[in-house]
Amino acid sequence: MSILEIKDLHVSIEDKEILKGVNLKMHTGEIHAIMGPNGTGKSTLSAAIMGNPNYTVTQGEILLDGENILELEVDERARKGLFLAMQYPSEIAGITNAEFMRAAMNAKRAEDDKISVMQFLKKLDEKMDLLNMPEEMAERYLNEGFSGGEKKRNEILQLLMLEPTFAILDEIDSGLDIDALKVVSEGVNAMRGDNFGAMIITHYQRLLNYITPDVVHIMMDGRVVKTGDAELAKRLEAEGYEGISQELGIELTEK
């Protein structure tokens, strides 16, 4: 079992403090949902965990199995088993989806243990099938000209291929129609197991109808303000963020 622990995390972008002391602990085998109004730092949390150089951690720790990973570069964190499905993945012309994924899978394997083309293609076929992705998407350039929904599916495809220990899904549901949402959820559910943990960042409860979380955290104003089980998400759906913020005496700055 692996543990990802975030302790008193403070993060700034260009001197503006976004995260003001986040505490959170998750184990493999669990799915956590992070919910909250826009602009409360959910995406900042995901970027800070992954190691985006545009975000500065000013205080606190991120521990993966007890080791502080804040000094590690993004690629080192990835090779240690972290994965971030991005809200806005880059489009890169000239590199096919397949060759990129194969290179990524090989990056954490030893020199004498590279995945064979046959093994790779077999796995790729299987996972693309699961996500209802047409075969030709493997040979298209990485995210280039992909629709919003195709990009999201492609992020989940990478998740399924790379099989990380912990995955963070940053608003993977935004801009998806209900069919695509089901497919993406199926992909994430397929990963469920003792050796996998996921942190699902979302604004809406809708996604959680398809992926049932074990733990739900509510973030407001740069902090986790309430933690509960799947029922908490349902309560949110009924009452909106207003209700919770009034209960906790937090003023919502959104809108």
Next chain:
Amino acid sequence: MSDTNWNNYLEDIQSFSVNQGEPDWMLNLRLSALEKIKELALPNIERVRFNRWPLTQVADFYEPLTEGAVYSFDETKDSPLIVQNGQTTVIEQLPMSLIEQGVILTDIFTALQEHPQLVKKAYMQLAVKYDEDRLTAFHAAFMNSGIFLYVPKNVVIEEPVEALFFHQANSEANFVKHVLIVAEENSQVTYLERYQTLGTSQTKQTANIMVEVIAKNNATVKFSAIDQLGENVYTYMNRRGHLLKDATINWALGVMNDGNVVADFDSDLIGEGSHAELKAVAISSGKQTQGIDTRVTNYGRHSVGHIIQHGVIREKGTLTFNGIGHIIKGAKGSDAQQESRVLMLSDKARGDANPILLIDENDVTAGHAASAGRVDPDEMYYLMSRGLHKAEAERLVIRGFLGSVIGAIPLKEVRTELTEVIERKLN
């Protein structure tokens, strides 16, 4: 070099010409060129300074034959092939079926003896003139090896014609190479040439390479090249197409040299409806400078000239792309488009992409795009977030950047080989 007394070479040139059994007109061309070298200026390549490069340094005419074959080739393959090691032609093969149709593929001196009229009509007459500048004159005077490829009217050559030119790094002779390709009316040919320096040398070498492609009415030439001249080789390279009515030349050029290079890749769209597509990729690294002028001149009505060139610069390298689109008055309905991009990978890398449009006719379409920039940090972050090491991510971005040009090259064989050469140059 301005002190060179060119008359000192008069006798050398005469004796070389006589020894090769050249026709009188060829000797006269050499001598006229020799006389002009001194008064002609170097060609102008915008934003590239090369006046101190040893591009007109005269070395020996001949080089001693190197012992032993350096090229082992698949003898079961009988596709058209010519291999020259320095000045020596080591392999020359042409399937009987093509010989019967009148196709000629041979070294330039044999061609001058056996087909003097065909060579005379085209050699530095149509595409490149001997007295354009100091380097064309130097070439005409000192040319010491080359090939002639002739495709008769209506002949279609299915398999690619390959030429392989080895340059010996420790050679004492200049490498002054001439490639003359004549594609007669309605003919079609695919040609692939490779230049490669063998061995290393501490002394500076001079290379002057000229390629003339004459595409007559409705002829189609697919021209591919992979250039890998060595670190100490100072090269002037001029590839020029001369296109008559409805002729097409597709250029696919990989500029992967390790030394200093100035190059002119030009297409003169003389005939109505003629069409040139040029795709070039280049990598500069180490301390090398490569300056490339790519020009398309539309003379004919409804002629089309497209240029796409992408280059990568590493370490302290310099790479300049000048894309020149020139539409002559009267070339109504013609089209000139170009895209030049360079990607710099280090703080010391220097790159330039200059679009130059000269348009003297109103009824035309023309456009350009150019950029000189660094690797996008967001792209790097995305790739590295999947576990790729920085170097690997960078390699992918570069391959992607060049790949968008390589993907458009029609010959799969060339695409594959070029990709391999790029890997070598990046490691």
